[in-house]
Amino acid sequence: MRKLYFLGSLLLAVGTAYAGTDPVIEKGTQDQLQAYIARSEYFINWQSNTGIYQSNNRQHSLLATYTAQEMLITPRNAAQQWSFGLTVKGITADGQSLYQPAAQTSVKMHDGTVRFNHDDHYIVEYVNNDQGIRQNFIIQQPATKARTLSVQLQTAEGWQTFKRNETSLTFRNGQQLLSYNDLKVWDANGTILPAHFSVQDNQVQIAVDVEKAVYPITIDPIVLNGTPQNANTFLQGNQVGAILGMEVARGGKLNNDNYDDILLGAPGYQHANGGNGAVFVYYGSIRGIVPFTYTLLTPNTPGGQYGVALGTGGDLNGDGYDDVVLNADDSTHQQGGIAVYYGSSSGVTTTPEIVYGDPSYGTLGISIAISKDVTGDAFDDIIIGSGSASHGQANEGTITIIPGSDWGVSFTPWIVIEGNQAGLRLGSRIVAAGDINNDGYNDIAVTATHQVLTFMGGPDGMATTPTNTLNINLSVEDALAIAGGGDINGDGYTDIILGIPYYSNDQSGEGATYIYHGGSTGIGATPATILEGNQEGAGYGFDIEFAGDINNDGYADIIVGSPNQENGSQEREGMAFVYYGRATGINPVPASTIQSNQSGAILGYSVSSAGDVNNDGNSDVLIGAIAFSNGQVAEGAAFVYHGGAGSAGLLTADAPVTASKAPMPSTTVAAVKVFPNPVVNDLFVQLQGLDSQTPTYIQIMNVQGGFVQTVKAGNVVNYQQSIDISRLTAGIYFVVIQNGSKVFREKIIKQ
Numbered sequence: 164m165r166k167l168y169f170l171g172s173l174l175l176a177v178g179t180a181y182a183g184t185d186p187v188i189e190k191g192t193q194d195q196l197q198a199y200i201a202r203s204e205y206f207i208n209w210q211s212n213t214g215i216y217q218s219n220n221r222q223h224s225l226l227a228t229y230t231a232q233e234m235l236i237t238p239r240n241a242a243q244q245w246s247f248g249l250t251v252k253g254i255t256a257d258g259q260s261l262y263q264p265a266a267q268t269s270v271k272m273h274d275g276t277v278r279f280n281h282d283d284h285y286i287v288e289y290v291n292n293d294q295g296i297r298q299n300f301i302i303q304q305p306a307t308k309a310r311t312l313s314v315q316l317q318t319a320e321g322w323q324t325f326k327r328n329e330t331s332l333t334f335r336n337g338q339q340l341l342s343y344n345d346l347k348v349w350d351a352n353g354t355i356l357p358a359h360f361s362v363q364d365n366q367v368q369i370a371v372d373v374e375k376a377v378y379p380i381t382i383d384p385i386v387l388n389g390t391p392q393n394a395n396t397f398l399q400g401n402q403v404g405a406i407l408g409m410e411v412a413r414g415g416k417l418n419n420d421n422y423d424d425i426l427l428g429a430p431g432y433q434h435a436n437g438g439n440g441a442v443f444v445y446y447g448s449i450r451g452i453v454p455f456t457y458t459l460l461t462p463n464t465p466g467g468q469y470g471v472a473l474g475t476g477g478d479l480n481g482d483g484y485d486d487v488v489l490n491a492d493d494s495t496h497q498q499g500g501i502a503v504y505y506g507s508s509s510g511v512t513t514t515p516e517i518v519y520g521d522p523s524y525g526t527l528g529i530s531i532a533i534s535k536d537v538t539g540d541a542f543d544d545i546i547i548g549s550g551s552a553s554h555g556q557a558n559e560g561t562i563t564i565i566p567g568s569d570w571g572v573s574f575t576p577w578i579v580i581e582g583n584q585a586g587l588r589l590g591s592r593i594v595a596a597g598d599i600n601n602d603g604y605n606d607i608a609v610t611a612t613h614q615v616l617t618f619m620g621g622p623d624g625m626a627t628t629p630t631n632t633l634n635i636n637l638s639v640e641d642a643l644a645i646a647g648g649g650d651i652n653g654d655g656y657t658d659i660i661l662g663i664p665y666y667s668n669d670q671s672g673e674g675a676t677y678i679y680h681g682g683s684t685g686i687g688a689t690p691a692t693i694l695e696g697n698q699e700g701a702g703y704g705f706d707i708e709f710a711g712d713i714n715n716d717g718y719a720d721i722i723v724g725s726p727n728q729e730n731g732s733q734e735r736e737g738m739a740f741v742y743y744g745r746a747t748g749i750n751p752v753p754a755s756t757i758q759s760n761q762s763g764a765i766l767g768y769s770v771s772s773a774g775d776v777n778n779d780g781n782s783d784v785l786i787g788a789i790a791f792s793n794g795q796v797a798e799g800a801a802f803v804y805h806g807g808a809g810s811a812g813l814l815t816a817d818a819p820v821t822a823s824k825a826p827m828p829s830t831t832v833a834a835v836k837v838f839p840n841p842v843v844n845d846l847f848v849q850l851q852g853l854d855s856q857t858p859t860y861i862q863i864m865n866v867q868g869g870f871v872q873t874v875k876a877g878n879v880v881n882y883q884q885s886i887d888i889s890r891l892t893a894g895i896y897f898v899v900i901q902n903g904s905k906v907f908r909e910k911i912i913k914q
Contacts (some may be wrong), residue, residue, distance in 0.1 A: 377620030408787025415485030423774025548590025662704030674703030711782025
């Protein structure tokens with residue numbers, strides 16, 4: 164009998180592998196031994212006294228238990244209390260029930276894989292490895308020909324399911340999010356088959372057109388998880404107070420090797436050159452960012468300061484290598500300046516060309532960007548915003564354009580646009596905006612006090628008067644972050660996004676992101692979409708950026724930093740949210756949520772696209788956490804996550820949990836009570852409404868995923884028992900209740 168393979172990956176972070184018997188390891192092969200030890204961390208373990216299969220996924224900080232019908236996922240981080248499960252309800256053919264879960268299943272386990280065979284009708288397979296956790300389905304061919312086969316899944320209680328598009332879902336429990344992405348189906352010949360998700364009454368259906376399929380058929384959706392532990396690259400300051408990640412940026416192709424490079428600002432970094440701060444340049448490769456090879460850029464003038472403003476992504480001298488522009492303030496030149504570092508075949512040069520500002524205008528270089536040609540000479544240009552500049556009016560602000568040329572930056576002529584209004588602070592933030600009105604010329608966008616202005620390019624260069632002026636109702640000056648150059652809805656006009664971290668609606672200081680679409684007359688007068696932080700004081704929108712096209716669907720995606728966002732007891736850990744573009748505009752349901760899992764880390768202070776650091780055709784994501792500590796206090800860190808057809812390898816899970824108790828994943832146990840909590844010695848467990856046809860076990864699990872105590876309750880409907888836990892050390896534990904195929908967990912604190 165031919166088999167129909169539904170390999171549906173519930174990659175709670177991303178993955179595939181195998182657990183059970185040890186492979187043969189050749190003597191003297193240390194690398195093989197180390198590789199085996201690393202792989203064995205992900206082996207699925209059989210608990211013979213309870214009938215539970217469990218695994219620990221260190222890479223993605225997840226714990227999982229598996230039964231014939233259900234997979235239950237919880238975080239390893241005890242400060243997070245969410246619990247997510249998917250239950251297999253059955254298989255249908257053309258809308259009619261085909262196979263139901265078997266009362267008894269045969270089980271095969273090997274290394275990181277366990278398979279439950281339901282009467283040879285279908286197999287549910289779970290796979291655990293450093294990529295994540297998969298849930299696959301292997302289905303026997305129906306006796307009669309079918310046009311559509313469907314897998315029916317039920318999500319755990321307390322979770323809502325939202326359909327983002329035909330191949331992506333989001334599961335939500337309060338502010339906790341999980342993404343079920345990148346549904347792809349192909350047959351034995353590699354032919355892609357039509358498939359889609361549907362959702363009704365919180366039940367998920369994966370439907371596949373199998374009329375012309377050649378068996379077996381593979382179905383592969385993915386759920387992804389975003390924490391520092393599963394970043395593709397983790398970079399840290401390695402110096403107390405370095406504050407690495409205050410600014411992060413895509414560097415473009417500095418050595419023109421087809422891999423994008425990145426820049427990280429560390430304004431607190433101390434060195435011997437007489438200045439403060441540094442910029443770290445890391446280079447891409449086929450494996451992504453190379454963490455141990457970098458170029459260190461430091462100021463070489465007294466009082467110099469690097470790391471607070473980065474301009475990247477353009478080729479100023481037309482030699483094929485992208486270049487870098489940094490702020491170059493020092494104690495000698497009070498007017499400020501910029502430092503230009505040119506790219507080369509060996510990477511960015513370390514001797515800059517310094518351009519100082521005009522003393523009559525004040526400080527130069529507060530906000531810097533490299534724009535595609537706006538002066539009409541075919542060379543990329545430097546655009547500089549100086550919000551505090553004064554030239555006739557105090558703090559009027561200026562925009563300065565320094566043209567590129569075949570010999571490098573041009574010292575003259577400069578284009579200077581003045582605010583001409585006291586306190587306007589024109590140019591507080593400046594960005595290359597792409598082609599907002601799709602006329603073939605590049606544009607720029609800037610912020611001013613309570614305003615956003617766009618300046619359009621044209622055949623004679625950039626206009627010196629704004630085309631659009633948007634008035635933003637804010638009570639705090641300079642409270643805008645701005646990003647441009649991406650086309651969210653694929654209409655050919657680039658869009659603008661604004662971050663307003665002090666925005667208040669239902670929560671004070673929650674923050675918001677405004678999205679404005681481009682058009683033939685420029686930016687629309689009102690935002691097409693407003694996204695809110697939904698947590699008091701979160702500062703959502705403190706930094707924002709277009710993220711490129713993470714899932715390679717033809718629409719620009721965005722990333723929003725929320726550095727004060729809190730997850731339970733982890734105050735100001737910070738978070739970043741990724742949203743996908745689509746034809747109708749931004750999808751307001753986050754495709755991904757990334758958090759630091761460290762109190763006070765302030766992740767999301769800076770966010771950026773990383774470009775395509777591994778040249779796989781998908782944009783990658785770069786996030787800074789300025790106070791992250793990993794051996795050095797406030798050294799700062801940056802995290803790189805690779806994009807993919809479903810999402811960046813970071814996407815998604817681990818958003819804030821607001822509930823104090825994990826949701827119950829099934830309705831088999833009608834009532835559960837575990838008390839007192841916190842507990843010292845005697846823990847009381849009360850259960851009601853159990854399925855007496857199957858035995859019930861109570862286990863106590865530590866935060867590493869190991870079971871430290873087991874009690875068999877037997878085949879009972881109601882149960883009450885006192886459990887002596889006096890021998891356990893103080894800390895956080897989970898009480899795991901197994902009743903047949905149903906699992907429930909309660910978090911307790913042992914004092």
